[in-house]
Amino acid sequence: AQSVTQLGSHVSVSEGALVLLRCNYSSSVPPYLFWYVQYPNQGLQLLLKYTSAATLVKGINGFEAEFKKSETSFHLTKPSAHMSDAAEYFCAVSGGSRTALIFGKGTTLSVSS
Amino acid sequence: DTGVSQDPRHKITKRGQNVTFRCDPISEHNRLYWYRQTLGQGPEFLTYFQNEAQLEKSRLLSDRFSAERPKGSFSTLEIQRTEQGDSAMYLCASSLNGNWETQYFGPGTRLLVL
Numbered sequence: 001a002q003s004v005t006q007l008g009s010h011v012s013v014s015e016g017a018l019v020l021l022r023c024n025y026s027s028s029v030p031p032y033l034f035w036y037v038q039y040p041n042q043g044l045q046l047l048l049k050y051t052s053a054a055t056l057v058k059g060i061n062g063f064e065a066e067f068k069k070s071e072t073s074f075h076l077t078k079p080s081a082h083m084s085d086a087a088e089y090f091c092a093v094s095g096g097s098r099t100a101l102i103f104g105k106g107t108t109l110s111v112s113s
Numbered sequence: 114d115t116g117v118s119q120d121p122r123h124k125i126t127k128r129g130q131n132v133t134f135r136c137d138p139i140s141e142h143n144r145l146y147w148y149r150q151t152l153g154q155g156p157e158f159l160t161y162f163q164n165e166a167q168l169e170k171s172r173l174l175s176d177r178f179s180a181e182r183p184k185g186s187f188s189t190l191e192i193q194r195t196e197q198g199d200s201a202m203y204l205c206a207s208s209l210n211g212n213w214e215t216q217y218f219g220p221g222t223r224l225l226v227l
Contacts, residue, residue: 004155009153034214036218041220042220043117043204043218043219043220043221044156044204044218045218046215051214090156092155094214097169098214099144099146099168099169100158100161100169100171101216102158103156104155105153105155106153106154
């Protein structure tokens with residue numbers, strides 16, 4: 001079975017500081033991993049995805065994530081936070097049938113000036 | 114590319130009533146997914162279509178729920194005899210068959226059952 005655990009339901013950073021959102025996964029098959037962002041009253045937007053190619057994945061808006069099989073982790077980072085990064089972030093893993101996405105509970109990122 | 118659209122965006126209904134939601138995927142996308150998101154949780158998979166065929170349903174999709182995609186384009190999700198526990202955001206997503214892992218989500222329909 002596949003599952004995702006996001007560590008920390010709420011992360012607060014100052015503008016310009018490093019953003020680190022943690023995600024650990026469990027998968028009985030080689031995983032595909034994703035990070036999505038959700039702004040208020042908007043749909044989920046794909047930030048980046050890992051599909052068994054390069055372990056360091058670069059996404060939109062300056063975000064990147066590193067797949068670490070030994071740690072079963074796929075943490076999301078951004079070197080310098082911007083006020084516009086404030087949103088809810090979801091980590092997801094593909095289901096075994098390669099159709100459904102299985103999401104974590106989300107992490108709300110707050111950015112203060 | 115107009116994106117995935119959903120209608121209505123908000124629905125308030127009384128317990129026991131039936132409701133129907135519509136999803137229009139990105140035009141060339143042959144896969145369509147429905148997810149449900151409750152407060153403080155991530156989206157949970159409900160069902161998916163490849164063209165007009167419903168190929169997978171989760172255990173969350175009780176007998177009161179039915180989804181259709183009759184011509185392989187738009188899809189409807191109907192909930193019969195709504196219960197307060199059905200209150201949630203219902204999300205639709207679509208993708209290409211050959212790039213299933215890139216799912217594009219609509220803005221969702223927020224359902225409140227009183």
